[in-house]
Amino acid sequence: MEIVCPAGTPASLRAAVKAGAHTVYCGFADETNARNFPGLNFDRDEMREGVKFAHDHGAKVLVAINTYPRAGAEAIWHRAVADAESSGADAVILADLGLLAYAAKHHPGLRRHLSVQAAAANADMLNFYASEFGVKRVVLPRVLSVPEIAAINAETEVETEVFVFGGLCVMAEGRCSLSSYATGLSPNMNGVCSPASHVEYHDDHGALSAKLGGFTIHKVGADEPAPYPTLCKGCFSAGDATGHLFEDPVSLNAEKLIPQLAKAGVTALKIEGRQRSRSYVAQVVRNFRAAVEAQAAGRPMPEGMLAQLTEGQAATAGAYKKTWR
Amino acid sequence: MHLTVGPNQFFWKADAWSAFYDQMAAAPVERVVLGELVCSKRLPFYQDRIPGAIETLLEAGKEVAVTSLALVTLKRERKLTAELVEAGVEVEVNDLTMLAYLPKDVPFSVGPLVNVYNEGTLAWLADRGATRICLPPELPLESVTALAAEGAKRGVTVEVWGHGRLPLAISGRCYHARLHKRTKDNCQFACEDDPDGLTVRTLEDQPFLAMNGVQTLSDSCASMANQLEVLNKAGVNALRLSPQTGDFLGVCQAWRDRIDGRIDAAALSDRLETLSGGMRLSDGFLTGARGADWSRAKEGEVA
Amino acid sequence: MHDHAVQLPVFPRLPAFALRGLPLTPIALALGAFARRMAARHPSMFKRLGDYGNLRFVLDPTDLPVTLLLEPRAGNPRLRLSRQPMQGDARIAGPLSGLLGMVHGAYDGDALFFSRDLVIEGDTAAVLALRNAIDDAELDLAAEAEAMSGPFAAQVRRLIQLAETRTGVALSRHEEGPLW
Numbered sequence: 001m002e003i004v005c006p007a008g009t010p011a012s013l014r015a016a017v018k019a020g021a022h023t024v025y026c027g028f029a030d031e032t033n034a035r036n037f038p039g040l041n042f043d044r045d046e047m048r049e050g051v052k053f054a055h056d057h058g059a060k061v062l063v064a065i066n067t068y069p070r071a072g073a074e075a076i077w078h079r080a081v082a083d084a085e086s087s088g089a090d091a092v093i094l095a096d097l098g099l100l101a102y103a104a105k106h107h108p109g110l111r112r113h114l115s116v117q118a119a120a121a122n123a124d125m126l127n128f129y130a131s132e133f134g135v136k137r138v139v140l141p142r143v144l145s146v147p148e149i150a151a152i153n154a155e156t157e158v159e160t161e162v163f164v165f166g167g168l169c170v171m172a173e174g175r176c177s178l179s180s181y182a183t184g185l186s187p188n189m190n191g192v193c194s195p196a197s198h199v200e201y202h203d204d205h206g207a208l209s210a211k212l213g214g215f216t217i218h219k220v221g222a223d224e225p226a227p228y229p230t231l232c233k234g235c236f237s238a239g240d241a242t243g244h245l246f247e248d249p250v251s252l253n254a255e256k257l258i259p260q261l262a263k264a265g266v267t268a269l270k271i272e273g274r275q276r277s278r279s280y281v282a283q284v285v286r287n288f289r290a291a292v293e294a295q296a297a298g299r300p301m302p303e304g305m306l307a308q309l310t311e312g313q314a315a316t317a318g319a320y321k322k323t324w325r
Numbered sequence: 326m327h328l329t330v331g332p333n334q335f336f337w338k339a340d341a342w343s344a345f346y347d348q349m350a351a352a353p354v355e356r357v358v359l360g361e362l363v364c365s366k367r368l369p370f371y372q373d374r375i376p377g378a379i380e381t382l383l384e385a386g387k388e389v390a391v392t393s394l395a396l397v398t399l400k401r402e403r404k405l406t407a408e409l410v411e412a413g414v415e416v417e418v419n420d421l422t423m424l425a426y427l428p429k430d431v432p433f434s435v436g437p438l439v440n441v442y443n444e445g446t447l448a449w450l451a452d453r454g455a456t457r458i459c460l461p462p463e464l465p466l467e468s469v470t471a472l473a474a475e476g477a478k479r480g481v482t483v484e485v486w487g488h489g490r491l492p493l494a495i496s497g498r499c500y501h502a503r504l505h506k507r508t509k510d511n512c513q514f515a516c517e518d519d520p521d522g523l524t525v526r527t528l529e530d531q532p533f534l535a536m537n538g539v540q541t542l543s544d545s546c547a548s549m550a551n552q553l554e555v556l557n558k559a560g561v562n563a564l565r566l567s568p569q570t571g572d573f574l575g576v577c578q579a580w581r582d583r584i585d586g587r588i589d590a591a592a593l594s595d596r597l598e599t600l601s602g603g604m605r606l607s608d609g610f611l612t613g614a615r616g617a618d619w620s621r622a623k624e625g626e627v628a
Numbered sequence: 629m630h631d632h633a634v635q636l637p638v639f640p641r642l643p644a645f646a647l648r649g650l651p652l653t654p655i656a657l658a659l660g661a662f663a664r665r666m667a668a669r670h671p672s673m674f675k676r677l678g679d680y681g682n683l684r685f686v687l688d689p690t691d692l693p694v695t696l697l698l699e700p701r702a703g704n705p706r707l708r709l710s711r712q713p714m715q716g717d718a719r720i721a722g723p724l725s726g727l728l729g730m731v732h733g734a735y736d737g738d739a740l741f742f743s744r745d746l747v748i749e750g751d752t753a754a755v756l757a758l759r760n761a762i763d764d765a766e767l768d769l770a771a772e773a774e775a776m777s778g779p780f781a782a783q784v785r786r787l788i789q790l791a792e793t794r795t796g797v798a799l800s801r802h803e804e805g806p807l808w
Contacts, residue, residue, distance in 0.1 A: 071475075097450070176495075197751075278766075
């Protein structure tokens with residue numbers, strides 16, 4: 001199986017390729033991609049050089065242009081698609097209907113993948129995107145179980161890519177405006193969720209509380225792991241209950257499910273984390289490359305080594321196990 | 326400015342559901358969208374009431390549409406969605422899966438849960454047969470203005486979220502079931518106990534969100550009470566009022582009075598606050614720094 | 629799954645204690661020259677910082693009796709050293725090994741934060757920008773120091789290697805060759 005690895009910077013791209021990534025995904029340093037974080041991403045020259053480096057080492061590059069273009073400013077997104085093509089990228093990852101239509105019409109030779117931000121969650125929708133816009137691969141939303149993924153693959157020719165490691169959205173991606181409700185900035189419009197610019201930490205004698213846009217998201221004691229204050233993983237109360245009502249501060253690790261995902265007909269395994277360091281990228285990629293090599297050779301999955309890298313230092317198999325719901 | 330009553334987002338008992346649409350037949354609104362938006366498991370409890378409600382509303386001279394489900398994953402849900410084509414009234418598409426089933430010559434409308442953020446998307450949908458689009462509530466005024474202009478150019482009616490708890494997210498996981506330590510498959514319909522959603526508070530006891538099964542809403546009740554002139558000027562054609570319990574007919578009437586110039590913005594928000602049992606209002610997505618803000622809130626006050 | 633798999637080395641007490649009595653001026657001067665050299669050799673790092681480059685970052689190695697104040701100043705950086713707590717727009721505190729390990733790509737900043745080995749205060753977005761800019765620059769502080777030491781380069785290299793072995797602190801760039 002192909003492993004698709006994150007790169008927030010040129011250094012991470014090189015680290016991912018050296019660590020064994022078959023494919024790297026990245027974005028331009030602006031609002032056109034869903035990891036529009038401070039100090040991250042690629043300018044046009046860096047993208048060209050990154051693609052060349054990857055190609056020289058036998059790896060592919062996908063350019064994520066997966067936010068929803070702002071009305072009156074679509075030209076910024078159109079230019080991003082054109083620049084991705086001229087940089088030599090192997091495909092673009094898009095979410096917006098209008099942008100897909102534009103790319104299909106004006107850049108027919110540029111391969112199109114459907115971003116997870118489009119939340120295409122059933123076979124009919126995959127086939128719809130394929131027939132309308134010539135989409136070749138769909139990144140599936142993180143709301144599906146393994147049997148559901150298998151059922152989708154049985155009904156479509158479109159390649160599927162699924163997340164196996166990293167941050168976990170509990171909401172259908174691209175259909176969530178929790179972040180902009182609290183901060184004014186959203187994944188769909190600004191390429192950020194629970195942005196650092198709106199985070200405030202207060203350290204009170206070792207107890208750490210985190211606010212987002214003025215709303216308290218969680219408080220942790222001195223010795224507890226500190227999750228980033230992502231809104232849907234916050235600690236809240238409703239009725240008589242207090243706790244992580246939407247999702248615990250965990251991240252996804254589906255390493256052990258690789259054989260089942262292979263059997264389900266999945267083409268590519270995606271690792272989340274363009275905002276993480278090159279050290280993280282290298283470690284995770286190395287592990288997953290070893291895992292898919294083991295899978296291909298019919299050997300047992302190697303023991304997981306990634307616990308310390310996960311958020312809250314705890315991991316879940318997410319929606320892949322049906323009881324998650 | 327026209328008024329649309331959007332599909333009920335919550336799970337109501339069948340009798341309450343029927344009584345609501347009987348009332349809406351007499352409401353001063355032009356259009357009513359009904360059907361199940363949030364969770365397919367709720368539908369069997371009132372599905373047989375839908376044809377009657379449609380008939381009542383049509384007889385009362387309302388435009389009527391049925392909504393498609395917001396998130397379609399299961400085979401059963403795909404079948405339900407495909408069957409909407411036969412509903413006999415217009416379909417409001419709230420998940421693009423619906424487009425896979427709609428024949429290309431059938432006109433349709435688009436609901437607020439479809440991502441229409443720009444002119445290119447609006448144009449594509451118009452070419453595909455969309456005659457009406459209710460924009461995502463997240464959009465700022467600049468985007469609403471640009472999209473209303475594009476809509477006018479293409480003969481698409483543009484609607485904006487006018488009143489009600491904001492649909493902020495949809496998930497594969499049911500939060501009501503999780504709260505009651507049940508799985509989604511064995512939810513025992515926990516969401517039925519909260520016919521307006523269950524308020525979610527921060528650790529400092531600040532009301533923040535509301536859970537409604539697989540959906541997450543705002544705690545605040547969005548209201549365009551102070552924005553009517555701005556939206557008129559932007560070229561918006563209709564406002565959507567989202568059902569809630571209590572005197573919803575009164576909510577519709579208050580809005581009609583405001584649109585017809587019988588009351589002003591302040592009087593409308595006062596009436597809405599009373600009618601919604603003291604719910605906090607918000608309109609920050611349109612003109613504020615963030616969605617939760619309210620244009621009349623004092624500085625430093627959390628709306 | 630809550631075991632701390634990364635155990636950060638702590639700077640040995642004796643040299644830390646020695647630093648308490650040392651005059652800071654020569655060290656500060658050397659740091660200043662060092663910062664200017666880095667700026668000349670890594671201009672893209674400052675570009676990546678963007679507007680955050682105009683802010684002031686307090687770097688607080690919690691196992692040393694000193695604090696650093698870093699002002700990137702759009703490519704004309706200034707590094708100040710003090711025994712007193714300093715004020716800035718953002719503060720990053722943690723064991724020296726964690727701070728240096730992050731710079732050298734041996735540790736992941738987020739992981740250190742999740743495990744509470746790193747503490748962040750003030751402008752979180754600025755800290756993120758700084759972390760990302762440094763991460764991309766693939767710095768090697770030891771190699772830079774060695775190159776600055778002219779005729780003493782070989783001695784400096786030996787010293788650094790010795791210190792790395794003794795303390796377990798990543799003083800030079802952490803990298804592995806291609807694996808596949």
